Amino acid sequence: MTDEKKSNRPKILILLSLSLLIQSLSSVFIKYAGQYETFSKEFIIFYVMAVGCLGVFAIMWQFLLELIPLTTAYLRKGILYILILLWSVILFQEHVTLNNVIGSIIIIAGICIHGMDEH
Numbered sequence: 001m002t003d004e005k006k007s008n009r010p011k012i013l014i015l016l017s018l019s020l021l022i023q024s025l026s027s028v029f030i031k032y033a034g035q036y037e038t039f040s041k042e043f044i045i046f047y048v049m050a051v052g053c054l055g056v057f058a059i060m061w062q063f064l065l066e067l068i069p070l071t072t073a074y075l076r077k078g079i080l081y082i083l084i085l086l087w088s089v090i091l092f093q094e095h096v097t098l099n100n101v102i103g104s105i106i107i108i109a110g111i112c113i114h115g116m117d118e119h
Helices: 003-033 041-067 070-076 079-092 098-118
Strands: none
Touching (some): 003 041, 003 070, 003 079, 041 070, 070 098, 079 098
16 A cells, blocks of 8 residues: 555545445435325435435445455445444434344444555
8 A cells, every 4th residue: 555545545434434434324314204194394304304314325336436446345335234233222212133233243344354465
């Protein structure tokens, strides 16, 4: 890895994290939209917000793929499932199951193992 890429790595990881946060928010907005009658004013507002988040994410993702390898970016996308789980607990008072915890641990372990391989 060149010195320039090493110096930009924290910025790239922050941008990747932000893009995943934005994508996870699209799931939150879809869940909120589902709580209203289809095509009601509230439904449309939340649905448009979800699509907007996905649009911003798509642009950020394409930019990120120019900066980091696909395998690195796509593996980090597993964090999305953990973020959605956290949003579900915080915003919708859903319960975390043992399978959710085990799956989250596996995702984190995979990212850590891949991270060690990169260095």
